[in-house]
Amino acid sequence: MNIAVQNPVQDHPETRPETREPLLVVSNLKKDYVNGDVVAQVLKGINFEIYKGEFVAMLGPSGSGKSTLLSILGTLLRPTSGHFFMLDHDLTTASEDELTQFRNRNIGFVFQYHHLLPDFSALENVMFPAVAAGLMSSNEAEARAAELLTRVGLGHRLNYKATKLSGGQKQRVAVARALMNNPAMVLADEPTGNLDRESTAQVMELLREINQESGTTFLLSTHDPNIAARCGRKITVVDGKIASIETVAAPSKETVAA
Amino acid sequence: MRYEVKVALRYLLSSKTQSALLIGGVAIGVLVFCFMTALINGLATFQIEQTVGSIPHITIEPREQEPRVLRGDGATILPAILRANTQREQIRSWQTTLDTVTADPLVRVAVPIVAGNGLVTRGQAVQPVSITGVKPEQLSEIASIGDNIISGSADLDLDGVIIGSRLARNLSIQVGQPLVIRSDRGRERNVRVRGIFSIGIETLDERVVYMNFKSAKALLDLDNGVSRIDVKLYDLNSAGDLSTQFRTATGLKSTSWTEKNRRLFDAIQGQGSTGGLIKFFSIVTIVIGVASALLLTSVRRKPEIGIMRSMGVTKSFITRVFVLQGVLVGLLGALAGAGMAYAFCSIVAEFILRPNGRPVFPVDPAQGAYLFGIMLATGASALAAILPARAAAGIDPVEAISQ
Numbered sequence: 001m002n003i004a005v006q007n008p009v010q011d012h013p014e015t016r017p018e019t020r021e022p023l024l025v026v027s028n029l030k031k032d033y034v035n036g037d038v039v040a041q042v043l044k045g046i047n048f049e050i051y052k053g054e055f056v057a058m059l060g061p062s063g064s065g066k067s068t069l070l071s072i073l074g075t076l077l078r079p080t081s082g083h084f085f086m087l088d089h090d091l092t093t094a095s096e097d098e099l100t101q102f103r104n105r106n107i108g109f110v111f112q113y114h115h116l117l118p119d120f121s122a123l124e125n126v127m128f129p130a131v132a133a134g135l136m137s138s139n140e141a142e143a144r145a146a147e148l149l150t151r152v153g154l155g156h157r158l159n160y161k162a163t164k165l166s167g168g169q170k171q172r173v174a175v176a177r178a179l180m181n182n183p184a185m186v187l188a189d190e191p192t193g194n195l196d197r198e199s200t201a202q203v204m205e206l207l208r209e210i211n212q213e214s215g216t217t218f219l220l221s222t223h224d225p226n227i228a229a230r231c232g233r234k235i236t237v238v239d240g241k242i243a244s245i246e247t248v249a250a251p252s253k254e255t256v257a258a
Numbered sequence: 259m260r261y262e263v264k265v266a267l268r269y270l271l272s273s274k275t276q277s278a279l280l281i282g283g284v285a286i287g288v289l290v291f292c293f294m295t296a297l298i299n300g301l302a303t304f305q306i307e308q309t310v311g312s313i314p315h316i317t318i319e320p321r322e323q324e325p326r327v328l329r330g331d332g333a334t335i336l337p338a339i340l341r342a343n344t345q346r347e348q349i350r351s352w353q354t355t356l357d358t359v360t361a362d363p364l365v366r367v368a369v370p371i372v373a374g375n376g377l378v379t380r381g382q383a384v385q386p387v388s389i390t391g392v393k394p395e396q397l398s399e400i401a402s403i404g405d406n407i408i409s410g411s412a413d414l415d416l417d418g419v420i421i422g423s424r425l426a427r428n429l430s431i432q433v434g435q436p437l438v439i440r441s442d443r444g445r446e447r448n449v450r451v452r453g454i455f456s457i458g459i460e461t462l463d464e465r466v467v468y469m470n471f472k473s474a475k476a477l478l479d480l481d482n483g484v485s486r487i488d489v490k491l492y493d494l495n496s497a498g499d500l501s502t503q504f505r506t507a508t509g510l511k512s513t514s515w516t517e518k519n520r521r522l523f524d525a526i527q528g529q530g531s532t533g534g535l536i537k538f539f540s541i542v543t544i545v546i547g548v549a550s551a552l553l554l555t556s557v558r559r560k561p562e563i564g565i566m567r568s569m570g571v572t573k574s575f576i577t578r579v580f581v582l583q584g585v586l587v588g589l590l591g592a593l594a595g596a597g598m599a600y601a602f603c604s605i606v607a608e609f610i611l612r613p614n615g616r617p618v619f620p621v622d623p624a625q626g627a628y629l630f631g632i633m634l635a636t637g638a639s640a641l642a643a644i645l646p647a648r649a650a651a652g653i654d655p656v657e658a659i660s661q
Binding site for chain 1: 261265268269271272561562564565566567568569570571572573575655656659660
């Protein structure tokens with residue numbers, strides 16, 4: 001899967017910082033859902049790019065197509081037309097096996113409803129993507145998972161069953177798990193949507209810190225302007241189209257949950 | 259594969275009640291399978307032993323004479339069998355035949371027999387009998403006469419006979435009392451009853467008179483030959499092949515017990531088919547049970563499977579986790595079921611007895627086909643898991659995660 005980027009965004013209206021390297025390039029991406037004779041156009045030609053190390057928010061009301069777009073970028077869903085490239089790979093033409101492998105090595109997910117594996121401990125949940133794919137031995141994976149859990153402030157909860165953790169703790173485990181295989185990009189779908197005010201602040205703080213420390217690129221969908229204000233750029237999706245792409249002049253440090 | 263095993267085990271352990279019920283279901287299926295196998299095989303062995311225990315596995319007799327063509331007057335041709343009435347059919351070179359047969363390593367014993375018809379007379383009572391002359395030391399080699407003597411002893415001296423219990427009753431005779439025996443050759447001999455046996459087979463208990471080999475030869479006018487050679491083998495299943503072999507080697511008529519007991523053979527096969535059907539359905543039950551339980555699991559774990567797929571866990575990993583659950587359930591259930599079956603068969607064979615001490619069910623715990631049952635149930639469970647595994651692997655992660 002070595003398909004070179006064919007510079008599909010040459011004519012993109014947004015200004016591209018020439019000094020930075022694009023990680024994700026999305027070009028005229030469309031997604032239709034067909035139900036009998038009814039065709040619902042969910043994405044109507046999306047174009048944008050994200051650079052390595054960015055912390056980007058994707059804003060938009062419910063039903064705007066954010067989650068569909070995130071699923072496509074996470075290679076869980078195929079677009080109807082258009083292309084998107086990550087790390088120079090055209091992910092619209094790759095086979096399912098190639099996508100599974102790519103996802104495992106390069107993309108981390110954090111979902112709204114944490115989605116931890118309930119029968120496994122925090123440590124085992126974090127280890128899972130590495131061990132299940134055979135990337136690391138159990139011992140190596142355990143050491144890295146423990147390190148990541150300590151980093152997200154759960155060093156004292158390594159062997160707790162996922163079901164025994166609080167909502168905020170579960171989401172922090174999910175963050176650690178998303179980082180396990182050292183992905184190029186973490187996609188977070190409403191990561192704080194299900195958390196209280198305090199946990200929201202903690203999780204956002206954590207994501208921002210990890211972004212600063214490790215340079216991992218983050219794209220997180222939210223409908224909360226306060227969260228978007230903490231990000232470097234805001235991409236607003238309305239009715240399946242990009243309504244605006246704005247650079248946040250000085251991302252705020254404080255997060256106030258809506 | 260190690261991690262798949264861990265996940266499969268974790269899944270099974272997380273819903274202990276469901277797993278225990280599932281394993282219990284497989285165990286009962288295997289219990290039925292092994293018990294039925296032990297019962298059907300035990301019954302067959304019992305029936306064969308009952309029948310074959312008292313009869314020879316192979317009987318070697320003089321060859322029946324071929325029809326000869328008699329030329330009549332003109333063009334008339336008459337096929338006919340010419341029987342020499344003055345001479346009894348016999349194996350003349352019986353020593354050579356006996357040596358040939360005994361030399362075969364599959365043969366346990368070969369017993370030369372002189373046999374003929376006769377009448378026994380005691381006072382006014384006359385009974386038709388089958389005179390069987392046998393060497394005293396070989397009396398119990400074919401039918402276990404010695405073990406079934408109910409009165410007197412099994413000694414066959416020159417003037418002694420051993421008779422069946424029904425014949426004794428018909429003649430109102432007891433051990434030590436005399437009787438006259440007359441052969442169809444017209445010869446007569448005064449003998450004494452030395453022993454009375456009861457085998458439970460009517461033809462033997464009512465018709466057969468055992469005599470000393472030498473006395474019978476004289477009585478039946480068979481000075482040089484014997485009537486037949488009865489053969490017992492180590493393995494009665496080799497009777498068919500060996501019978502053919504002896505026929506070729508000796509040029510005599512050789513008949514195996516299966517040819518003489520076709521009905522029994524058919525009945526045993528019928529039982530086997532019925533048992534096979536029950537065993538088949540016990541395996542089908544296992545397959546349905548495992549498949550439905552794992553399908554339910556795949557539905558219940560849909561969000562988890564979705565999250566695993568989003569982590570880049572392959573479809574084949576998920577498939578293996580589910581098939582392994584089937585294998586583990588099958589293996590654990592089958593091991594438990596086979597163990598239970600062995601214990602159950604042993605108890606039934608040992609403790610559930612008729613008043614005469616024989617088991618009510620002729621179960622043979624050694625013939626439960628446990629290993630086969632374990633392999634079959636495990637394999638069936640693995641196969642049963644394929645459908646749920648495919649369903650689980652095919653779960654759409656986007657749909658699963660949005661649930």
